[in-house]
Amino acid sequence: MRLQFYDIIPSLQPYIKLICSMDCDGEADRQHIRVLPDTCVELFVNYTNSPVAIIGDELHKRSIITFRMSRPMDVQMRKGTGCVAICFYPGMAYNFFQLPMHALSDLTVSLSDLWNGMAAEIEEKLADICNAEVRVNLVQKYLLEQLASDTYDAQVAYCLNQVQLSRGLITVSKLTNDLGLSQRHLSRKFQQYVGLSPKEYLQVSRFICSLDYLKEYPARSLTEVAYKSGYYDQAHFNRDYKTYTGHSPGQVVHSQHILY
Incomplete structure (x- = not known):
């Protein structure tokens, strides 16, 4: 799996811990990693036709959000998958999804369930872009549009x-x-x-x-x-x-x- 990290635009820096691209090839779909619980929410925006990952025993085909975990999670990235991964600081994902975080703990949710048709729109635009940095900038643009400034506590x-x-x-x-x-x-x-x-x-x-x-x-x-x-x-x-x-x-x- 190839990881490439990118700069976060100033407006999103208080909310986002890191942004990277993840591209899987070779033996990626035969290996699994154990991801340990932390206090963060993570978003994975898929820009390929390959399923993004197997998490536990469930295959996730499109973009997903993993909410705060209380237990370890076994993940297999699938061969041919490419995605933009965003890790939010603790407590900051609420500003983008407007849902009580305790109701979503230990869940992996399809982005389309939360952002409706906009998730498919993002995926389609990313699939047409060849430059990874341009992809990341586009994802940040959509995140900025979803940022609710009045929810900061x-x-x-x-x-x-x-x-x-x-x-x-x-x-x-x-x-x-x-x-x-x-x-x-x-x-x-x-x-x-x-x-x-x-x-x-x-x-x-x-x-x-x-x-x-x-x-x-x-x-x-x-x-x-x-x-x-x-x-x-x-x-x-x-x-x-x-x-x-x-x-x-x-x-x-x-x-x-x-x-x-």
Whole structure:
């Protein structure tokens, strides 16, 4: 699979984490990768006649959106597939799809179900374009048209930023005290924009942080990585890995098919 990353236009930079093109050839349809849960929503716009992927046991033929996952997902990209992939920052996909994120968690949805005839229009235009950068610019143009500027929630954005700055180690009570909100009110906001409660978001963020440490400090022991990531003991560390990856931390380190 060939990946090529592109610049995000300034108007979309607060909402989109990355944009890339993905082109599959050779043995792509015989291999699978395990994608681990994170807090992001991802859009895959297909510009070929080939099905975009097999996710789990389901074949997806056209453009899709994968919403926030709570469990690992096995993906097989199909031979001949080409798509533009967009990864939204946590809490930011709501601005483009206007649907409560908690109702869509763990779902992979056809783009045509959300954007109706516009999905087919985008696919047809992309199929007629040979230049990858032009394709990406066109997708960004459509995203900009769908951006709803009045749905930005400053309180949720503040919390997401604080979680990132603390690498998942801030507490829910600190967030609610900073904002003067009840935990129930903040939880409702998180469910709508992010797709999970603040407590769940912190748990996933801590897990993602530990994956970063595994890559950053490959020589350190798993016990060191666990404590540096904010885990109180090895048992909780192992439990989260089993939940989010289906494997132990050691198996994740040595696996060739897990994407993190």
